[in-house]
Amino acid sequence: MKQTFAALWRPGKGVYVREIEPNLYLFQFYHELDIKRVLEGSPWSSNRKALIISRMKEGDVPRNISLNKLELWVQVYDLRVGFMSERVPKEIGNYIGSFVESCSKNFTGTWWEYLRVRVSIDVTQPLKRKMKIRQSGAEWFWINFKYENVRTLCFICGIMGHSEKFGSRLFEMAIYEITKPYGAWMRAPLRHKIHHIGSKWLREGEEVGDRNTAASEGVGKSTAA
Ligand SMILES: [Zn+2]
Structure with missing residues (x-):
């Protein structure tokens, strides 16, 4: 999964991926442009399953973010x-x-x-x-x-x-x-x-x-x- 998205996105400044729980991931980007490209290129999928992405705000807890949009x-x-x-x-x-x-x-x-x-x-x-x-x-x-x-x-x-x-x-x-x-x-x-x-x-x-x-x-x- 990490490999798939890294290869699709090729973020200029790299990306760090952490699995928070099964099927829930945190992606950390290091440049605003990389974030923008990924959000604007949505939908992304791996194995025919779409990745539902939401941008975190300061103070957000990943587990509490609703992912249905x-x-x-x-x-x-x-x-x-x-x-x-x-x-x-x-x-x-x-x-x-x-x-x-x-x-x-x-x-x-x-x-x-x-x-x-x-x-x-x-x-x-x-x-x-x-x-x-x-x-x-x-x-x-x-x-x-x-x-x-x-x-x-x-x-x-x-x-x-x-x-x-x-x-x-x-x-x-x-x-x-x-x-x-x-x-x-x-x-x-x-x-x-x-x-x-x-x-x-x-x-x-x-x-x-x-x-x-x-x-x-x-x-x-x-x-x-
Ligand atoms: Zn059905």
């Missing part, structure tokens, strides 16, 4: 033209969980298939799949969410950190009752940079590269339950 990027699909303003990711973020930030590439003039919004979610609750919205007076429509770097998700209860094969709800239900309202479609596709033969002459939004990198660098996660 996870920050992650959500891709918002099927928005319509009238919704392209900064107010929108904020409201959507606060519906999914609590809004953290809007991707700086959202409104730069390049057309994206989706908006990205960073959200802090409660990992004990099911992930939101969609949201119904409208402009005043206009018709309602659905927008759909995909979550970046979510590795393990239960398709029955929509909670991260266990798969439906191991969820407790599975055993409370008769076989014919089992429905799977959640699915792999809630995981955002990994975005890779594609080089085609003609790409030398094709112009891309200049942000495309950045954005792809940002997305593929993160690792999966689920709750460390």
